[in-house]
Amino acid sequence: xxxxxxxxxxxxxxxxxxxxxxxxxxxxxxxxxxxxxxxxxxxxxxxxxxxxxxxxxxxxxxxxxxxxxxxxxxxxxxxxxxxxxxxxxxxxxxxxxxxxxxxxxxxxxxxxxxxxxxxxxxxxxxxxxxxxxxxxxxxxxxxxxxxxxxxxxxxxxxxxxxxxxxxxxxxxxxxxxxxxxxxxxxxxxxxxxxxxxxxxxxxxxxxxxxxxxxxxxxxxxxxxxxxxxxxxxxxxxxxxxxxxxxxxxxxxxxxxxxxxxxxxxxxxxxxxxxxxxxxxxxxxxxxxxxxxxxxxxxxxxxxxxxxxxxxxxxxxxxxxxxxxxxxxxxxxxxxxxxxxxxxxxxxxxxxxxxxxxxxxxxxxxxxxxxxxxxxxxxxxxxxxxxxxxxxxxxxxxxxxxxxxxxxxxxxxxxxxxxxxxxxxxxxxx
Amino acid sequence: xxxxxxxxxxxxxxxxxxxxxxxxxxxxxxxxxxxxxxxxxxxxxxxxxxxxxxxxxxxxxxxxxxxxxxxxxxxxxxxxxxxxxxxxxxxxxxxxxxxxxxxxxxxxxxxxxxxxxxxxxxxxxxxxxxxxxxxxxxxxxxxxxxxxxxxxxxxxxxxxxxxxxxxxxxxxxxxxxxxxxx
Ligand code: SF4
Numbered sequence: 266x267x268x269x270x271x272x273x274x275x276x277x278x279x280x281x282x283x284x285x286x287x288x289x290x291x292x293x294x295x296x297x298x299x300x301x302x303x304x305x306x307x308x309x310x311x312x313x314x315x316x317x318x319x320x321x322x323x324x325x326x327x328x329x330x331x332x333x334x335x336x337x338x339x340x341x342x343x344x345x346x347x348x349x350x351x352x353x354x355x356x357x358x359x360x361x362x363x364x365x366x367x368x369x370x371x372x373x374x375x376x377x378x379x380x381x382x383x384x385x386x387x388x389x390x391x392x393x394x395x396x397x398x399x400x401x402x403x404x405x406x407x408x409x410x411x412x413x414x415x416x417x418x419x420x421x422x423x424x425x426x427x428x429x430x431x432x433x434x435x436x437x438x439x440x441x442x443x444x445x446x447x448x449x450x451x452x453x454x455x456x457x458x459x460x461x462x463x464x465x466x467x468x469x470x471x472x473x474x475x476x477x478x479x480x481x482x483x484x485x486x487x488x489x490x491x492x493x494x495x496x497x498x499x500x501x502x503x504x505x506x507x508x509x510x511x512x513x514x515x516x517x518x519x520x521x522x523x524x525x526x527x528x529x530x531x532x533x534x535x536x537x538x539x540x541x542x543x544x545x546x547x548x549x550x551x552x553x554x555x556x557x558x559x560x561x562x563x564x565x566x567x568x569x570x571x572x573x574x575x576x577x578x579x580x581x582x583x584x585x586x587x588x589x590x591x592x593x594x595x596x597x598x599x600x601x602x603x604x605x606x607x608x609x610x611x612x613x614x615x616x617x618x619x620x621x622x623x624x625x626x627x628x629x630x631x632x633x634x635x636x637x638x639x640x641x642x643x644x645x646x647x648x649x650x651x652x653x654x655x656x657x658x659x660x661x662x663x664x665x666x667x668x669x670x671x672x673x674x675x676x677x678x679x680x681x682x683x684x685x686x687x688x689x690x691x692x693x694x
Numbered sequence: 695x696x697x698x699x700x701x702x703x704x705x706x707x708x709x710x711x712x713x714x715x716x717x718x719x720x721x722x723x724x725x726x727x728x729x730x731x732x733x734x735x736x737x738x739x740x741x742x743x744x745x746x747x748x749x750x751x752x753x754x755x756x757x758x759x760x761x762x763x764x765x766x767x768x769x770x771x772x773x774x775x776x777x778x779x780x781x782x783x784x785x786x787x788x789x790x791x792x793x794x795x796x797x798x799x800x801x802x803x804x805x806x807x808x809x810x811x812x813x814x815x816x817x818x819x820x821x822x823x824x825x826x827x828x829x830x831x832x833x834x835x836x837x838x839x840x841x842x843x844x845x846x847x848x849x850x851x852x853x854x855x856x857x858x859x860x861x862x863x864x865x866x867x868x869x870x871x872x873x874x875x876x
Contacts, residue, residue: 304778307726312874406799408776408802408806408807409777410803410806410864411802456711457769661715
């Protein structure tokens with residue numbers, strides 16, 4: 266069996282599962298946020314009763330992150346709904362905006378907080394829950410109804426996905442990042458190339474990636490339609506997890522002879538920086554072939570491209586230089602925000618490097634303009650802006666305006682483009 | 695509640711890769727679907743993310759849609775896990791989506807909520823219908839018929855999720871099989 270099949274077998278009490286089986290899997294962790302939490306809670310109460318209790322208080326994490334810095338009244342009401350529920354149920358893992366416990370973007374915070382452990386099942390009311398497969402968990406996005414069901418029962422009916430294996434070997438050149446790798450893959454297989462499948466990433470280039478960079482890869486598995494992305498845990502994973510939680514876990518691994526539906530091989534040393542042109546994540550083009558695209562704005566943030574290492578990459582490019590267009594930075598979490606002050610390159614903090622480069626005042630952590638959001642959202646597009654963004658989706662209207670155009674790129678390419686005002690291969694600056 | 699299995703009315707025709715931001719733009723995600731008034735509002739914003747070249751979907755005066763059937767191409771509902779997407783269609787009064795293929799979460803959410811039937815066509819139908827054409831979807835027979843000339847197009851059998859769809863959603867199904875108490 267593959268790692269995905271093994272986790273689902275263990276968590277459903279079966280010896281063996283095969284792709285296509287419908288099984289009742291136990292939920293190891295349920296994640297929700299301010300946009301889908303209130304609806305999930307509504308369903309939980311409607312279906313299980315006003316006095317119902319959640320299946321396990323230790324297995325629910327609520328991380329508000331989407332609409333935090335906005336005057337929108339309903340957005341605030343929704344966070345209040347979460348607060349009331351947390352109180353009513355006595356939930357220990359709630360990271361309340363406006364308090365010191367607030368974190369920011371849920372998919373960056375969840376592993377930071379030690380809530381992601383190898384071999385577990387993680388269900389979240391957000392499609393990018395697939396991020397957490399980077400630590401060897403089975404993690405997938407679900408809707409409010411399924412989440413309400415889990416809240417009451419601790420289980421979910423899951424179809425076992427068939428696995429596509431991506432073997433990435435070779436040494437990653439200094440101008441490439443995990444974001445380039447996943448954009449290459451999505452560009453090759455298409456936005457529905459992995460529909461209903463597990464995407465398993467392996468090979469020496471994956472082994473060499475940090476945990477954060479592995480998260481970037483698994484994060485965008487859903488952009489190819491996958492149910493989950495997954496990377497076998499290794500010593501790096503264990504060190505990362507052990508530094509954050511004392512809870513026990515049992516990792517699982519694919520058998521060497523596990524059957525997969527297809528295998529794709531890449532030599533990463535031969536790849537070049539890419540972008541995904543508007544309006545689909547599979548609309549791949551080499552960054553150097555898009556030199557003629559003039560841009561208005563650069564956005565660095567989100568669960569894909571707003572982690573500390575993403576800002577380190579951007580800072581390496583921007584150090585000692587000036588940006589030519591409006592450049593918006595949104596650290597994903599408070600921890601990343603702190604990292605901007607604490608992390609130095611050549612004796613200068615990341616924050617100082619960015620400020621000297623002339624970026625806009627750095628926003629507080631949240632999803633911000635990654636998904637447009639209420640009209641007063643930081644960085645949201647309102648007109649015909651052309652944006653280079655380290656986020657994950659470039660659908661029409663995704664960042665706010667239906668008329669704006671979003672090019673998805675790595676932090677290196679985004680930073681290089683900020684310096685020149687047009688799409689730029691990082692090797693050219 | 696058993697669902698109607700014969701759906702008749704004008705169709706609304708879309709293309710490939712209809713994503714959840716087109717189905718319900720993020721600025722409306724502050725609405726909570728379990729609050730009846732906000733459920734109705736979500737319906738009035740169904741497909742509000744489409745470019746202005748498309749006719750308004752929820753164009754009835756009361757915020758519902760005159761189109762009970764939505765036709766799409768490949769990868770319908772890609773993107774976010776927002777259940778607001780099938781809910782917006784269902785709240786607007788759409789009964790079925792007929793597409794060549796679906797993104798996984800949209801399909802699952804449609805089945806789990808029982809808001810719309812996510813049906814798969816055997817062939818691409820985007821070119822066979824224009825918005826406003828009258829059609830009839832017959833779920834037991836797995837067909838969609840173009841009423842103007844009676845041409846019948848095959849739908850794929852619903853498959854493993856048929857019992858969940860027949861029950862009317864995830865909770866109804868779980869009660870039926872005794873997973874949760876009635
Ligand atoms: S940062 Fe963007 S993609 Fe990630 S959870 Fe927030 S809105 Fe979704």
